[in-house]
Amino acid sequence: MKTEVKICGLKTAEAVDRAVALGARHTGFIFFPKSPRNIEPDDAGRLAARIRGKAKIVAVTVDADSDLLDEIVSALSPDMLQLHGNESPEHVLTVKAVYGLPVMKALSIRDADDLKRIEPYIGIADRFLLDAKPPAGSELPGGNGVSFDWRLLDALDEGVDYMLSGGLNAGNIGEALALTGAKAVDTSSGVESAPGVKDLKRMEEFFDAVLRAETAIAGNVALAGRSA
Numbered sequence: 001m002k003t004e005v006k007i008c009g010l011k012t013a014e015a016v017d018r019a020v021a022l023g024a025r026h027t028g029f030i031f032f033p034k035s036p037r038n039i040e041p042d043d044a045g046r047l048a049a050r051i052r053g054k055a056k057i058v059a060v061t062v063d064a065d066s067d068l069l070d071e072i073v074s075a076l077s078p079d080m081l082q083l084h085g086n087e088s089p090e091h092v093l094t095v096k097a098v099y100g101l102p103v104m105k106a107l108s109i110r111d112a113d114d115l116k117r118i119e120p121y122i123g124i125a126d127r128f129l130l131d132a133k134p135p136a137g138s139e140l141p142g143g144n145g146v147s148f149d150w151r152l153l154d155a156l157d158e159g160v161d162y163m164l165s166g167g168l169n170a171g172n173i174g175e176a177l178a179l180t181g182a183k184a185v186d187t188s189s190g191v192e193s194a195p196g197v198k199d200l201k202r203m204e205e206f207f208d209a210v211l212r213a214e215t216a217i218a219g220n221v222a223l224a225g226r227s228a
């Protein structure tokens, strides 16, 4: 599978093992108590030990203070930190310097102006996670199962390394990949049966749909080449 898939919000050994067996290249662990996907750092560390070296381990935090980051980094030894709050570019730089880890900065997108928020992080964040803006009233900055208008990414500079996120599931990932050409995608609630409960069948369907989309896109490219 060419597309890098991140399965986020993992909480059980069964789900971690299956995600990686299906081809996930990134596994996300959420450290945000209000989330149904919240996990304690030690528990996440035990789960991550099962798949270390087989998939990247991503610690997801929201405006975390240094005590929490210290605890997470020491218990989990993540490969990457995903900062999913209002962390400034300066703060991202500090976090990278303190922990020596790459940072994926999450930004929430609803309209064209939101994409401009990428600019100050260019050269600082190692990657971006482009997620949808949370619906009104949601207490969660991510994991809301809502998508943004993927066509907005037509305006994105090709050099921006991003992971497409927000409301992706087996039913819409084909269209999302065809429209955006994203090289990396992230899903959480789209592979759950209830908030925080990963569904192994839905995970399987998601990976199948990514593979089908890749085959269709490659076929279209070949056809276009022949008729040119």
Ligand SMILES: O=C(O)c1ccccc1NCC(=O)[C@H](O)[C@H](O)COP(=O)(O)O
Pocket (backbone or CB within 6 Å): 008, 009, 028, 030, 032, 035, 036, 037, 060, 061, 062, 084, 129, 131, 140, 141, 142, 143, 144, 145, 146, 165, 166, 167, 168, 186, 187, 188, 189, 190
């Ligand atoms: O998933 C959460 O509960 C969560 C809580 C707080 C901050 C971030 C969170 N998720 C981060 C992710 O990377 C999710 O995969 C992303 O927001 C997409 O979620 P979904 O729309 O459910 O696929």
